[in-house]
Amino acid sequence: MPDDADVIGFLIRTAREFRRGGWVFTGFHWPVLAGQLAYELEGEPFTQVFEAGAGVHGAAASVPTSTTDYPAYADALGFTGTTADVLLAMARRFDRVVLDAGNVDVRGRVNSSLIGPGDAPRVRLPGGGGAPDIAARARELVWLSGGDDLRRVQRQVEHVTAAPGPGALVRLHTRWGVARLGDTPVLEELADIPGADAFVRHLAALGVRTDAPVTPRPAASAAENAAARLVLRAAAERGYRVARRALAET
Amino acid sequence: MTGDKLIGLPEAVTAHVQPGRTVYLGNFGAQLFAVGHEIIRQGRTGLHVVIGSGGILLDQLLGAGALASATFGHCWSPVGPGPTWNFRRAAESGDRAVTLYELSLGLMTAALTAGAWGVPFMPVPGLPGTGYTDEDWPNGRLSRVDTAFGAADIVAAITPDVAFVHVDQADADGNGVIRGPLGEALVAAQAARALVLVAEEVVGTEAARRAGIVIPGVLTTAVVHHPGAVAPDGTIGRYERDVAAYERYVAGTSTPEGFAAWLSEHVTGGRDA
Numbered sequence: 001m002p003d004d005a006d007v008i009g010f011l012i013r014t015a016r017e018f019r020r021g022g023w024v025f026t027g028f029h030w031p032v033l034a035g036q037l038a039y040e041l042e043g044e045p046f047t048q049v050f051e052a053g054a055g056v057h058g059a060a061a062s063v064p065t066s067t068t069d070y071p072a073y074a075d076a077l078g079f080t081g082t083t084a085d086v087l088l089a090m091a092r093r094f095d096r097v098v099l100d101a102g103n104v105d106v107r108g109r110v111n112s113s114l115i116g117p118g119d120a121p122r123v124r125l126p127g128g129g130g131a132p133d134i135a136a137r138a139r140e141l142v143w144l145s146g147g148d149d150l151r152r153v154q155r156q157v158e159h160v161t162a163a164p165g166p167g168a169l170v171r172l173h174t175r176w177g178v179a180r181l182g183d184t185p186v187l188e189e190l191a192d193i194p195g196a197d198a199f200v201r202h203l204a205a206l207g208v209r210t211d212a213p214v215t216p217r218p219a220a221s222a223a224e225n226a227a228a229r230l231v232l233r234a235a236a237e238r239g240y241r242v243a244r245r246a247l248a249e250t
Numbered sequence: 251m252t253g254d255k256l257i258g259l260p261e262a263v264t265a266h267v268q269p270g271r272t273v274y275l276g277n278f279g280a281q282l283f284a285v286g287h288e289i290i291r292q293g294r295t296g297l298h299v300v301i302g303s304g305g306i307l308l309d310q311l312l313g314a315g316a317l318a319s320a321t322f323g324h325c326w327s328p329v330g331p332g333p334t335w336n337f338r339r340a341a342e343s344g345d346r347a348v349t350l351y352e353l354s355l356g357l358m359t360a361a362l363t364a365g366a367w368g369v370p371f372m373p374v375p376g377l378p379g380t381g382y383t384d385e386d387w388p389n390g391r392l393s394r395v396d397t398a399f400g401a402a403d404i405v406a407a408i409t410p411d412v413a414f415v416h417v418d419q420a421d422a423d424g425n426g427v428i429r430g431p432l433g434e435a436l437v438a439a440q441a442a443r444a445l446v447l448v449a450e451e452v453v454g455t456e457a458a459r460r461a462g463i464v465i466p467g468v469l470t471t472a473v474v475h476h477p478g479a480v481a482p483d484g485t486i487g488r489y490e491r492d493v494a495a496y497e498r499y500v501a502g503t504s505t506p507e508g509f510a511a512w513l514s515e516h517v518t519g520g521r522d523a
Contacts, residue, residue, distance in 0.1 A: 028328070028331065029331060050431065051355060052278045052279050052303075052431035052432075052433045053431035053432050053433060054430065054431040062490075065328055065329045065491055065493060065496075066279070066328035066329070066331070067279070068278060068279020068280070068303060068328060068431075068433075068483075069279070069328070069484065069491050070279065070280065070429075070430040070431065070484065070485065070486050071484040071485065071486050071487075071488075071489070071490050071491065072484075072490070072491070074429075074430065074486040074487065077430065080430055080431050080432065081431070081432065082359065082431075082432045082433065082434065082436060082437065083278060083302070083355050083356070083358075083359050083432075083433050083434050084356065084359040084360070084363070084434070084437070087354075087355055087356040087359070088356050088359070088360070088374075088375065109379065109380075123341055123342050124341070124381075125337075125338060125341050126322075126324075126325070126341065126350055126352040126387065127304065127322065127323060127324030127325050127326070127352060128323075128324065128352075128354055128380075128382075129303070129323045129324040129354070129355055130323065130354065130355040130356065131354075132354040132356070132377050132380050132382060133354050133355060133356030133357075133375070133377070134356075136375065136376075136377055136378075136380075137375065159381050159385065160379055160380045160381055160384070161380060161381065162380060163377075163378070163379040163380050237493075238329075238493055239329040239330050239493045239496065239497060240330070241330050241331075241332070
């Protein structure tokens with residue numbers, strides 16, 4: 001199985017969102033790992049912004065267990081402020097907002113808080129945190145869904161925890177490819193990996209346009225693969241379940 | 251220095267945490283487990299807790315039966331991330347014994363700002379198309395008004411009876427130093443009727459000034475010196491977040507019996523909460 005077939009490929013692709021540079025609001029979980037990897041690779045300078053009111057200008061000394069793991073990234077701290085600063089006052093200024101997606105629908109809305117089967121959750125687990133605020137104000141919103149369950153991508157989420165505002169550019173990264181979401185959702189990029197065909201069929205069934213020209217997922221370099229494995233190993237030591245599973249897979 | 255505000259943690263909880271009171275527990279991501287555990291040890295119940303990043307501290311207070319309501323942004327273990335089982339059990343079972351006021355973190359900071367300013371509500375950017383607006387997840391705390399200046403979504407003010415805020419350093423007069431992001435801690439300190447600083451270190455006023463006072467003593471009712479107050483969370487320059495402790499908590503509390511055992515071992519020392 002090629003590297004792109006697994007979580008490593010997903011992580012490398014999502015790190016490129018940070019390597020584009022600028023001020024990037026960074027949500028918990030996958031976005032933290034993608035940002036950490038981006039700092040290890042060449043790219044444009046970027047600043048990560050965390051919801052507690054932090055601006056971070058370099059790799060953390062150890063992979064942060066979450067965006068509130070202050071000691072982990074203390075040495076890279078620049079701006080410090082409040083939650084209201086970043087979620088309300090500054091949100092429109094950020095170049096990109098990268099957030100973890102639980103269940104996401106083709107319009108770019110997310111339900112981050114469900115219990116039960118992904119296709120028929122019966123109970124909503126309360127608590128969207130800062131995602132509702134920042135998603136509603138993002139100019140460019142990037143959802144990361146790193147799991148292996150296609151059902152996480154839905155026609156319409158049952159409960160809406162966070163929704164993009166009008167005019168926002170919304171994209172979804174999965175391990176199989178990238179789709180632009182919104183009123184006219186379209187598949188933009190596809191990885192040449194097992195499961196990609198099922199992903200395309202799934203999106204088509206949801207009304208996502210899949211017949212437009214699709215960009216092949218760029219190949220990962222040896223340096224990207226090596227760096228991604230290092231980040232995943234470090235993340236596994238810091239408690240990330242997805243990292244432990246990914247390393248077990250590879 | 252104008253006065254000695256130093257008291258012990260048990261004394262602070264006894265004085266300020268009573269049934270029916272609204273208690274803000276800080277800080278965002280550096281949670282005051284020491285305070286929460288003292289609340290549990292003293293058997294306090296019927297509390298209305300306000301806690302931005304609920305995490306396993308909110309889960310522990312729920313499981314211990316301390317709460318009448320919780321106003322919160324989210325509630326999960328930040329390590330893993332993992333589930334908070336008491337919270338999840340309550341959601342799955344439909345248990346409404348504890349009233350939940352679910353606010354986004356933006357809404358919560360705005361609500362605390364209204365409390366700090368002494369106004370009944372604060373206009374907020376809306377969250378159209380979400381459950382906050384469409385399904386009333388804030389449980390009556392979010393509304394909409396028409397004014398001479400236009401229509402606005404508004405969130406009701408939160409005015410805690412007491413706020414417990416973690417600081418790196420404090421002097422005896424209640425000047426507090428916070429290192430790193432502030433989350434909603436400062437505005438909560440301003441909103442509360444009483445403010446208890448829980449300090450990793452107590453220093454002289456000159457040292458606090460040199461470090462950079464974030465919370466001025468004029469806001470502060472009492473100062474508690476309690477090194478390690480936010481463990482197993484970490485605090486800049488002193489100790490790291492304890493990943494293993496988080497993992498043990500999540501692994502050990504997936505059943506009510508497991509939680510009871512954890513509580514007995516780590517908080518109550520075998521005494522009933």
